[in-house]
Amino acid sequence: MTTLTLPPLSLAARRSRVLGVVRRDFAALRRSPIRMFEILFWPTVELLLWGFVTVFLQSQKVPFVVAFLIGAVLLWQVLQKASNEISIAFLEDIWSRNLLNVQVSPLSSVEYLVGLVLFSLGKVAFAVAVMAGLAYALYGFGVTSLGVGLVPFMGVLLMLGWSLGLVGIAAVLRFGENAQVIAWSLVFVVQPLAGIFYPVSVLPEPLQAVSWFLPASHVFEGMRTVMAGGAVPWDRLAWAAGLNVAYLAATLGLFAWALSYARRHGKLSRFGD
């Protein structure tokens, strides 16, 4: 063996490969101003939209805590971005016909996903920081009003987002490029069920049961509790975290199965045709 490359199974080699994914995605982002713009566009639009809704509701003397909606928009963006950024990063390899180059490299699936997750974390953090600034400037909403719950709230949503993103990628691997619509839209299935803009109690009974199994529901319920002056509901967050671990394990399995399906059916070289 040459000394040109690190021993392939060493930690240093793994770090190098993960870093390769991150650096590539970062370079791609830096070279496409449109994508930079997009990171900020939707969060800003949603923030303005819901911000005006709250202003209107207040003017109608609806008894209501303004911060609920603004906080909900912020946290919702964490979930949506975490999910979409992961699938986009994968889809970009398909769009640029680079998928085979990545797939014949020694990058393992786990390393690839870790790279995508790390990079998406950066993007989510950036978008959230900008939104938090805007929410404060426009509506006087400080994210710190979420208290110590903020970190676990976001953590639960990020993890759920990764699971949803993985389902999107798996769908593309299994059903082909047209399934990318699943990658975009899956997160919106969660939206009405997770009690984001209203308490879960407004849902019909059976849907309430479903929402109990959505980690996101516990975050948004918890957020409202904290904002109303209550304590962070750690028990519910622990349940949500447990669900997340189970879902992530299941979706990783799904991804592995979809990749093996694509390899068995020769699909990897058929994307983009």
Add this chain to the structure above:
Amino acid sequence: MAILEAAHLAKRFGPVTAVHDLSLTVGEGEVAGLLGPNGAGKSTTLHMLLGLITPDAGTITMFGMELARHRIEVLSRVNFAASYVDLPGPLLVQEVLDAFARLYAVRRPAARVAEMIELLELGPLRRRRVMDLSSGQRTRVQLAKALVNAPQLLVLDEPTANLDPDAGDRIRGLLSRVARESGSAMLITSHNMREVERMCDRIHFMAEGRVVAAGSAEELAGRYGAEDLEEVFLKVARG
């Protein structure tokens, strides 16, 4: 010593038998050609060797390791370029090469990328976006990517398909030089018979998913009573 041994590979896609009971070896430093008509199963074979397609049957051993069990170790020592793949368009040439140097866990990415830029005469293109390059220029960038880990086996699927005769000739010269100097083995498909004659030590002819003849260009010409490889091709392809 063989660095690649494929035994009894088979692959079906629904009703289509793409590859049937195919066995193939490539020796250290050998430049091997895979020839055959459209749809003969060449790309499918290469993709199985690269782990992109899982064979229905058969085994693939490289560097004494089974691909299915040692994917990461094997793929670290292999690389690939093809006319139908591309590199991320928005990235600068230099950024692409840097990313792949890291994906192959090259110890000193910056130095290695500089070497590749020098080797493929990419200096003036270093800071240009891949999407803005001509197809000939892109091919050079792809080859720089494909050589970045100094692979012991380089798999090339119609590497010169998009090139004008002059650019194609330069690439062939470069690949021959790399094979000579670095001892890298190559497995190449091409529909350009002169290219194969010039570059390949050994040629495997495929038809309908099988290897139907193998040998050097002269051996094959002799065996089929043909003037050159082109004539061999026509005779083999037309039965």
